[in-house]
Amino acid sequence: MTMAMERTFIAIKPDGVNRALIGDIISRFEKRGYKLVAMKLLKPSKELAETHYAALSSKPFFAGLVEFICSGPVCAMVWEGTDVVKTGRTMIGATKPTESAPGTIRGDYGIDVGRNVIHGSDAVDTAEREIGIWFKPEELVEWEPTMSTWIY
Numbered sequence: 759m760t761m762a763m764e765r766t767f768i769a770i771k772p773d774g775v776n777r778a779l780i781g782d783i784i785s786r787f788e789k790r791g792y793k794l795v796a797m798k799l800l801k802p803s804k805e806l807a808e809t810h811y812a813a814l815s816s817k818p819f820f821a822g823l824v825e826f827i828c829s830g831p832v833c834a835m836v837w838e839g840t841d842v843v844k845t846g847r848t849m850i851g852a853t854k855p856t857e858s859a860p861g862t863i864r865g866d867y868g869i870d871v872g873r874n875v876i877h878g879s880d881a882v883d884t885a886e887r888e889i890g891i892w893f894k895p896e897e898l899v900e901w902e903p904t905m906s907t908w909i910y
């Protein structure tokens with residue numbers, strides 16, 4: 759079995775923030791064993807959203823998608839750990855609500871494809887690109903979790 763230590767870009771979309779799901783979603787990634795290396799809350803500019811979703815620019819839902827992503831706060835994060843890109847997508851669940859399994863984030867919280875709570879990078883190279891769009895290098899925090907002497 760090959761395992762890859764990698765980073766992924768995760769964004770809680772405005773519907774997820776409005777529904778107070780930030781804590782639950784962070785908790786799922788923490789409990790799974792992943793490490794948070796960057797996080798911020800922002801209302802994305804149209805330019806940022808269009809750049810992020812550039813690959814979907816020819817889709818009929820593109821304008822609505824961009825408008826929605828810019829409509830409110832987004833909680834942007836970078837998570838690190840073994841195979842986090844693929845495992846993150848598994849935790850998020852399928853894009854279509856009829857296919858997202860219970861137990862996944864979308865399977866637990868969403869019934870509308872256009873209000874599906876969360877985004878996660880779909881590949882390692884996409885993750886690198888997305889992290890570069892949303893974060894400056896100095897916003898990524900390098901740290902090693904320690905079993906410190908003050909936790910018993």
Ligand code: RTP
Pocket residue numbers: 814819823852853871872873874876877878879880
């Ligand atoms: P995401 O990029 O947000 O993680 O979603 P995804 O990979 O699971 O799905 P993708 O095909 O990349 O679509 C991006 C987002 O566009 C919205 N969408 N709306 N109205 C529609 O038919 C439709 N189809 C897709 C969804 O919010 C999806 O997450």
